[in-house]
Amino acid sequence: xxxxxxxxxxxxxxxxxxxxxxxxxxxxxxxxxxxxxxxxxxxxxxxxxxxxxxxxxxxxxxxxxxxxxxxxxxxxxxxxxxxxxxxxxxxxxxxxxxxxxxxxxxxxxxxxxxxxxxxxxxxxxxxxxxxxxxxxxxxxxxxxxxxxxxxxxxxxxxxxxxxxxxxxxxxxxxxxxxxxxxxxxxxxxxxxxxxxxxxxxxxxxxxxxxxxxxxxxxxxx
Amino acid sequence: xxxxxxxxxxxxxxxxxxxxxxxxxxxxxxxxxxxxxxxxxxxxxxxxxxxxxxxxxxxxxxxxxxxxxxxxxxxxxxxxxxxxxxxxxxxxxxxxxxxxxxxxxxxxxxxxxxxxxxxxxxx
Numbered sequence: 001x002x003x004x005x006x007x008x009x010x011x012x013x014x015x016x017x018x019x020x021x022x023x024x025x026x027x028x029x030x031x032x033x034x035x036x037x038x039x040x041x042x043x044x045x046x047x048x049x050x051x052x053x054x055x056x057x058x059x060x061x062x063x064x065x066x067x068x069x070x071x072x073x074x075x076x077x078x079x080x081x082x083x084x085x086x087x088x089x090x091x092x093x094x095x096x097x098x099x100x101x102x103x104x105x106x107x108x109x110x111x112x113x114x115x116x117x118x119x120x121x122x123x124x125x126x127x128x129x130x131x132x133x134x135x136x137x138x139x140x141x142x143x144x145x146x147x148x149x150x151x152x153x154x155x156x157x158x159x160x161x162x163x164x165x166x167x168x169x170x171x172x173x174x175x176x177x178x179x180x181x182x183x184x185x186x187x188x189x190x191x192x193x194x195x196x197x198x199x200x201x202x203x204x205x206x207x208x209x210x211x212x213x214x215x216x217x218x219x220x221x
Numbered sequence: 222x223x224x225x226x227x228x229x230x231x232x233x234x235x236x237x238x239x240x241x242x243x244x245x246x247x248x249x250x251x252x253x254x255x256x257x258x259x260x261x262x263x264x265x266x267x268x269x270x271x272x273x274x275x276x277x278x279x280x281x282x283x284x285x286x287x288x289x290x291x292x293x294x295x296x297x298x299x300x301x302x303x304x305x306x307x308x309x310x311x312x313x314x315x316x317x318x319x320x321x322x323x324x325x326x327x328x329x330x331x332x333x334x335x336x337x338x339x340x341x342x343x344x
Contacts, residue, residue: 108240108244111240112237112240115233115236115237115240118233119233122233144275144277147275147304148230148231148304150304150326150327151231151234151273151303151304151326151327152231152233152234152326152327153327154326154327154328154329155233155234155237155326155327155328155329156233156237156327162327165304166304
């Protein structure tokens with residue numbers, strides 16, 4: 001690995017070639033990363049290795065310049081080492097030989113993790129509704145919710161929820177209301193504790209998250 | 222690429238199945254209620270329909286029966302899905318209807334893909 005501090009050094013060294021990947025900070029002391037990449041391209045007769053830009057800030061112009069430059073992508077700083085690697089694998093899988101299966105399983109883990117998080121958040125919000133429906137005697141509705149819990153909990157790797165959903169359907173069907181009420185409370189507590197666990201984990205898709213925040217802020221104005 | 226239409230009112234299950242079947246190389250479309258199913262089959266010509274029978278406002282079995290009875294949609298293969306509620310009655314009803322498979326939720330990715338592969342063949 002070669003580490004250089006200025007854009008000019010980058011151009012001089014980059015001209016000689018021999019890299020499988022180049023990472024450019026966008027804001028260098030003497031010039032910007034896009035110009036370094038453009039200058040380097042003029043000297044290379046062989047195909048350029050993949051390029052990824054890094055920066056502490058991101059705006060639409062930076063994203064556009066990244067796309068226009070022909071780079072493989074953009075990574076927002078700061079990042080944890082494992083997030084950086086994961087993102088790099090997404091952007092330039094070709095430099096990680098034989099790892100397409102790992103990428104697939106990383107992608108799957110990430111997707112399922114996010115889906116599970118949304119599932120917990122949404123059910124946590126729906127629990128008061130279920131409780132008031134139950135208190136109001138709308139058992140058909142509670143039954144439908146119990147059925148949905150039974151059908152989805154296991155898929156979201158929450159086997160307790162599937163068991164509890166099945167049991168709740170049964171209790172409501174048999175009109176064992178005291179037991180049903182207590183089970184609904186347990187389900188609620190379970191979602192609360194899962195939501196607390198979840199908040200200690202971090203998300204990985206920071207570029208998109210940050211852009212999304214920014215777009216939302218703009219549309220608020 | 223074989224095409225699958227999923228009908229389920231649980232958006233999490235829908236996302237999960239879509240993701241799993243996408244990554245197994247199927248083309249997946251979905252509906253969250255039963256009102257547009259026949260029309261969507263006519264337009265999109267999916268190879269397989271995965272139908273949750275307990276979607277609000279519609280009787281999933283009657284819907285499956287209509288799909289089987291309609292000359293335009295009778296070709297489509299059907300998997301009925303449902304949680305364990307009235308499991309035995311539902312499985313018997315599904316068998317009688319002549320559908321191709323039955324899925325008791327919750328399901329995991331491997332079970333889902335194995336069932337779909339066994340009905341559609343590997344893509």
